[in-house]
Amino acid sequence: MKIQYKPKRDLLETIIHLEILQGLALTLKKLFSKPITREYPGEMPPVYPGFRGQHALVRDPVSGTSKCIACLRCSQACPARCIRVKYHIDESNGSRIVDNYEIEALRCVYCGYCVEVCPVNAVTMTDIFEYSSTDRQSLHFDKERLLENWDHFTKSDSYERQSYVNPLWRPRGFPKSRLTASSRESVPKNRKIEKQFTGTKLGIKKNNKEAGGYNNLYPTHGEKNAH
């Protein structure tokens, strides 16, 4: 590894404070650039595909209630152990009937494993992230509340029928034919998000590449960042 030292300043550069002047020129240039601030309450940030926001139970349009079959995979997959499913078995046909489905949002780590593991796409994580509360009880979601969350989400602007079930959440190695109809629909490839910030827009990537200083020190790191 070769360490690059800065070239030594000559006397003239020291006297006119070249590096300080360069710094001042940069800040002056940035004074007239457009701020990248997003004024949050007025201007909402874009929600990316795979965003893991507020939990919801998908309301089945046919039955009018949750699609949950009480397989308990979600509560087993949950690393925070914040999902609790209560069910009883229907004696007539042996099927499980969900009595209650509880998610403690305060304990949740928002890993999305429950969504990934759900075979019927009953539980999902919506795009809604503004649901803070001053008491614990209102963040302890029960079945009714989770279904309400879903209704609330479907009414919001960010709801897109096609993409609410994200391919990122699909169980791995699971044939597409065995998925429920709603999760077979994939996210359109050309889905674009407005006001998306990238490194190039901020001028970070370009400058680093041109200067080459850091990239020379950490070549692999630089490569990874570039792609």
Next chain:
Amino acid sequence: MQILILLIQIAILVAVVLLHVAYATYFERKIIGHMQVRMGPMLVGWHGLLQPIADGIKSFFKEDIIPDQADKSLFLAAPIICLAAMMVSLSVLPFAKGWALADINVGLLFIFAMSSLASYGIILAGWASNSKYTLLGGIRSMAQVISYEIAIGLSLVGVMMLSGTLNLSQIVEAQGNSFFGMFIISQPVAFFVFFIAMLAETNRVPFDLPEAETELVSGYITEYSGMRYAMFFMAEYIGMFVMASIGVVCFLGGWYGPFAVPLFPPIWFILKVYFIMFLFIWIRATLPRYRYDQLMAIGWKLLIPLSLGNIFITGLAMTLAQ
């Protein structure tokens, strides 16, 4: 009757300066914000224009907390000393021809005396708060102000020699109404020394060691809250304003400009002061803080020899010119 007029003049000056101070904070936050590709205050009023007023009201009604172990009388007095000393130096500034409250013959010395007195406020605040951070901040401020007081005084000796007076109005008159008459042309080294020492004297970045946030929480104002905290801020900004005014008076030709503005003669003075204030803010947005030993090295090993050399060369040139 004369006293009454003087009192009214003082009241107007203080009101105008305090309003300026309030909006200097806004100006600073906006400019630094945009230089850092942010926006600065945006919510209070149109583009945050009422932010300084909201801040003023907030700090006025905030609880004034006095630490249990603090030296109470000194703790209460320190911000007042600081603010009063800074405000008094406003009285000798000539904003335009004849627009000085007190056109005294030792104006320049008076301002230096007052700015040293203001550093007493800082030191007392550091001592009286009875906290390690404030004490360190106070000690640093003392050392810094003493070191740079010498440099700033010596740098202005050249100006005094050329103008032959300490009266601020007469210094401006000595430069005359021409571009090449400005002492920045004949005394560039003195201006350089003055400018750097000015940053240190007002405890501004890159010499803001007395309140170095990363090391000393908030330096000498750590234990202050509410209006007393705001008074230190006001003192700092008035200090900036006074130092910028001295720079304008001594080097940039005071109230003279390219053309005379009829109704409002101080306009050029104010524009030049704003320019120097902008330089303060610009530098704050750009440079990191100097290390303490670097600060001392710049003060003693660079600025003082430079200004001494400048005095010698100025004297030599003046003798030869005669």
